[in-house]
Amino acid sequence: MTLATLREADLKRPLPKGFVQCRACAHYCAIPEGGAGKCGVRRNLKGKLYLVTYGKAAAVHLDPVEKKPLYHFHPGEAILSVGTVGCNLFCAFCQNWQISQFREFQVSPEGVLDRFVGEDWPPKRLLVARAEALGVRLLAYTYNEPAVWIEFAHDTARLAKARGMKNVFVTSGFETREAWDYIGPYLDAANVDLKGFTEKFYREVCGARLKPVLESLEYLVGLGVWVEVTTLLLEGYNDGEAELRAMARFLKGLSPEIPWHLTAAHPDYRMLDLKPTRHATLARAHEIAKEEGLRFVYVGNVLDGERSSTHCPDCGRLLLRRRGFRVEALWETPGVCPGCGRRIPGVW
Numbered sequence: 001m002t003l004a005t006l007r008e009a010d011l012k013r014p015l016p017k018g019f020v021q022c023r024a025c026a027h028y029c030a031i032p033e034g035g036a037g038k039c040g041v042r043r044n045l046k047g048k049l050y051l052v053t054y055g056k057a058a059a060v061h062l063d064p065v066e067k068k069p070l071y072h073f074h075p076g077e078a079i080l081s082v083g084t085v086g087c088n089l090f091c092a093f094c095q096n097w098q099i100s101q102f103r104e105f106q107v108s109p110e111g112v113l114d115r116f117v118g119e120d121w122p123p124k125r126l127l128v129a130r131a132e133a134l135g136v137r138l139l140a141y142t143y144n145e146p147a148v149w150i151e152f153a154h155d156t157a158r159l160a161k162a163r164g165m166k167n168v169f170v171t172s173g174f175e176t177r178e179a180w181d182y183i184g185p186y187l188d189a190a191n192v193d194l195k196g197f198t199e200k201f202y203r204e205v206c207g208a209r210l211k212p213v214l215e216s217l218e219y220l221v222g223l224g225v226w227v228e229v230t231t232l233l234l235e236g237y238n239d240g241e242a243e244l245r246a247m248a249r250f251l252k253g254l255s256p257e258i259p260w261h262l263t264a265a266h267p268d269y270r271m272l273d274l275k276p277t278r279h280a281t282l283a284r285a286h287e288i289a290k291e292e293g294l295r296f297v298y299v300g301n302v303l304d305g306e307r308s309s310t311h312c313p314d315c316g317r318l319l320l321r322r323r324g325f326r327v328e329a330l331w332e333t334p335g336v337c338p339g340c341g342r343r344i345p346g347v348w
Contacts (some may be wrong), residue, residue, distance in 0.1 A: 006111045007054035009042060010151050011178055020049040025088045025147045025174050026212035038207075039148035040103025041086035045111055052107050053084040054152045056118030058099040059143045060130065064325040068140055068170050069261050069300055070228055071310060072346030073189045075320055076327045079168065080136045082126060083143025084152065085117050089172050090207030091195065092270040093234060100144040101269070123156040131165065142170035150179055157186035173216035174208055180219055189226040189347065191261075192217055196231075196238035197247045205237065214250065221254050226347050230261040230300075233277050233285060244285050248292035256293050257313075257345045262286060264301035283307065296345075312337040312344065319344060 011023040018033040022042050029037035031044040041053045065079045087100035094100055106114040131139060139160050141153040146169050157167040166188040173192040194213060195206055202210045220227050229251060233239045251258050262285045264277035282299040286307050289297040295313035303324065310320035317339035321328040331338050334348035 006045075006050045006052060007151055009049040009051050010154070011176070011182060012049040014047075018044075018047045020044045020047065022049060023176055023178050024150050025145075025179065026176055026209065027088055027174075028176070034109065036103070036107075037088070037148075038090075039086045039088045039145070040105075041084070041117075041148055043107050045107065046109055050111065051149060051151050052111070052113060053086060053117055053149055055120060055122040056084055057082050057121035057126075058085045058102075058118045059083045060119075060121060060126070062134065062136065063140070065138060065140075065168075066322065066325045066327060068142065068168060068191050069230060069263075069298070070168065070189060070191055071261070071298060071320070071322075072228065072259050072296070072344070072348075073168070073226055074138060074166075074347060075329065077138055078134070078136050079138035079140045080126075080131045080134065081140040081142045082121065082156075083141070083146075084149045085144065086148045087145045088148050088174055088208070089145060092205050093232065093265055093274060094269045095266075096143050097269040123152070123159050126156055127159050127163065127165075131160070132163070137165045138168065139165055140168040140170055142168075145172050145174070147171065147175045147179055150175075150183060154183050154186065157183065161186045171216075172206075172208070173213040173220075175212075175216055177215075177219060180216065180223065184223050184225065187223075187225050189228070190220055191228045191230055192220070194229050194231050194247060194251075197243045197250070198238075201238055205234075217251075217254060221258075227254075228259040228261065230263060232263050232265045233281060234265050234271075235275055235277055235281055239277075239281055239285065241288060244288045245292055248289045248294055252293050255345075257295050259296040259298065260289055260294055261298045261300050262289070263299070266301075277301075279304070310344070312339060312342055314342045315340040 013021040022029045022037045085102040146153045169190040267274045299307040308322045
């Protein structure tokens with residue numbers, strides 16, 4: 001790769017003395033010439049900001065949409081998922097750290113990378129050679145934070161939308177308003193990680209801030225993007241009752257019908273001493289969320305058919321039975337309870 005073949009970033013602002021400010025995420029990195037943003041993949045080369053992983057995929061897989069997790073968005077369908085290296089967060093518990101935390105590569109002033117960062121998957125190849133050939137209509141930008149490769153995601157999503165496909169972000173929610181406006185016209189759904197509910201947790205465990213995530217959730221709901229939320233419960237860190245109730249109340253303020261996924265953690269990356277989340281912890285968190293008025297609360301990363309299935313919040317009828325990533329629809333008209341006629345929010 002050379003400067004002539006690298007993709008110049010769209011979300012940036014020039015600064016004095018050769019610095020460039022990246023506008024993709026809420027770090028707003030001011031990057032000196034020859035330097036990189038916190039993500040490692042947005043680089044200032046000769047005074048211009050480039051995405052050096054454009055069209056370079058570290059992972060491309062066909063997943064069930066439930067794995068994202070999305071439970072109210074085309075349940076049972078396959079989704080083609082793509083991710084790159086790099087991330088703007090530094091979560092000590094990251095479960096995709098091998099690619100998300102990979103920043104140890106150099107880029108010459110001419111745009112030449114000193115090592116392999118991913119296979120060639122430009123947007124057209126991603127769509128034509130894989131998604132269309134497989135007959136898949138859903139694409140996910142996932143595995144690492146899509147904000148750091150948002151130009152690659154944007155160009156792919158725009159092509160996908162033009163061909164009748166749908167686009168999903170699986171994200172930390174640490175994007176800027178400009179990033180959401182940039183990708184928003186092509187975005188159909190997002191699963192946002194609400195990693196905790198204190199600035200202390202975000203600062204010390206994730207290397208980020210809580211407020212921009214809350215602002216992203218509010219903005220996405222306002223844009224009309226279908227939103228589901230995931231919280232990985234780390235015992236002793238973000239599973240206290242007061243914190244869970246505060247999170248539930250915030251989400252209820254967005255909508256009492258926003259799906260909230262409470263998922264189990266396991267030891268990984270820099271938290272190898274972390275205890276695996278107990279089923280009882282998930283069950284209690286589920287109970288708290290329901291007490292606070294959220295109507296669709298799920299547990300994940302454990303086998304719990306009752307708490308991972310979808311029930312009508314009015315009459316209690318079982319509508320979508322899940323076991324792991326397998327789903328069975330028990331309604332005649334998608335999105336309508338056959339027992340009481342209630343409409344279930346989602347994209348069916």
